[in-house]
Amino acid sequence: xxxxxxxxxxxxxxxxxxxxxxxxxxxxxxxxxxxxxxxxxxxxxxxxxxxxxxxxxxxxxxxxxxxxxxxxxxxxxxxxxxxxxxxxxxxxxxxxxxxxxxxxxxxxxxxxxxxxxxxxxxxxxxxxxxxxxxxxxxxxxxxxxxxxxxxxxxxxxxxxxxxxxxxxxxxxxxxxxxxxxxxxxxxxxxxxxxxxxxxxxxxxxxxxxxxxxxxxxxxxxxxxxxxxxxxxx
Numbered sequence: 494x495x496x497x498x499x500x501x502x503x504x505x506x507x508x509x510x511x512x513x514x515x516x517x518x519x520x521x522x523x524x525x526x527x528x529x530x531x532x533x534x535x536x537x538x539x540x541x542x543x544x545x546x547x548x549x550x551x552x553x554x555x556x557x558x559x560x561x562x563x564x565x566x567x568x569x570x571x572x573x574x575x576x577x578x579x580x581x582x583x584x585x586x587x588x589x590x591x592x593x594x595x596x597x598x599x600x601x602x603x604x605x606x607x608x609x610x611x612x613x614x615x616x617x618x619x620x621x622x623x624x625x626x627x628x629x630x631x632x633x634x635x636x637x638x639x640x641x642x643x644x645x646x647x648x649x650x651x652x653x654x655x656x657x658x659x660x661x662x663x664x665x666x667x668x669x670x671x672x673x674x675x676x677x678x679x680x681x682x683x684x685x686x687x688x689x690x691x692x693x694x695x696x697x698x699x700x701x702x703x704x705x706x707x708x709x710x711x712x713x714x715x716x717x718x719x720x721x722x723x724x725x726x
Contacts, residue, residue, distance in 0.1 A: 502553065502583045504576055507567070509553045510560035511580050514540050516549025521586050521612075522725065523605075524552040525577055527596025527620070532559030536595065538704050542718045548725060550593070551584045553577075557631065565631035570597065570622055574604045581609070588612075591725050596620050596672070596700070603650050603680075606657050613660040613725050618672050618700050619680060621650040645676060651683040661690040662724040664717065666698035693720055 502509040512533060513520070524540060526533055533552035540550050555573050557565035568576075581590075589612035594602030599619030605611060623645060626638040638644060654661070661684045665677035674694070681692040695717065698706050707714040 500583070502580050504556075504579045505572075507556050507561065507563055509556070509576055509580055511551060511553035511584070513551045513585055514544045514549050516544055516547050518547030519587070520549035520551075521588060522548060522550035522591045522593055523577065523581055523584070523586060524550045525573075525592065525594040525598030525601050526552065526555065526558070527598050527618075529596075530558075531596070534559065538708065539593075539718070539721075542714075543721065543725075546718070546722050548722065551580065551586055553580045567630070569628055569630050569635070570600065570626065571628045573597070574601045577601055577605060578608065581605075591615070593617065593721070594619065597622075600648075600650060603653050606659075607653060611657070611659050613662075614657065615662045615664070615721055615724055616677075616680060617664045618666050618669055618703060619663060619677060620672055621645050621648040621676055621680070623647050624649050651679055654680060654683040654687075655685060657684055658686050659688055660724050661687045662720055663690075663692045664703070664720075665692065665694045666700055666703045667694055667696050668698065669700045671700040689724070691720065691724070693717065 496515050498513045500511050532554050554561035556563040556568040591613045592602040592611050593615040595617040597620050599616040600621050629635045663677050663681050684690045695703050
């Protein structure tokens with residue numbers, strides 16, 4: 494089974510563009526992309542590798558990104574969590590739910606564990622945010638809040654993860670100039686009630702060059718994908 498099905502999700506006057514990579518064995522992964530110029534298509538490499546291993550996923554372009562369009566100023570980190578919930582409600586995913594989040598999407602993934610029973614959580618180059626930034630529309634005000642030195646220290650992510658009882662995998666890029674290793678370390682350390690937890694640091698990788706770097710060495714790529722699969726299964 495190799496087909497990809499596109500679907501639309503109405504959300505607060507917008508139409509979220511989503512797709513479903515159909516998995517042979519299971520279809521329970523919600524995949525959340527990051528900020529900046531990221532889109533659902535930017536994660537094809539990982540999602541295709543998971544699909545080859547029988548694991549289907551749903552991903553969508555958040556407002557201000559990709560085919561969904563709109564402007565970033567019409568959204569916020571909080572809105573992205575609500576968007577993810579809307580897509581989840583409209584998706585063909587079955588349980589138990591798995592959430593994979595990249596960069597900003599990792600924080601949305603963490604927040605989803607508050608409202609949904611999440612069986613496994615995969616956080617890739619994970620960003621976290623101070624609660625005071627959560628509802629601020631993207632733009633200058635949001636940027637001013639998160640660019641304060643170590644603005645993420647008082648994030649609620651640590652407390653939320655301390656209650657998480659599923660399986661956790663945190664993947665960090667060794668040379669990430671955006672996300673300090675301290676964030677990934679603290680996320681791993683906070684998940685004291687997790688059924689299992691693992692922190693994997695990809696040597697030589699950068700924030701926006703992790704999977705593409707791994708792909709240059711297929712054996713390393715397969716090891717990382719197998720970590721994701723083992724966490725999900």
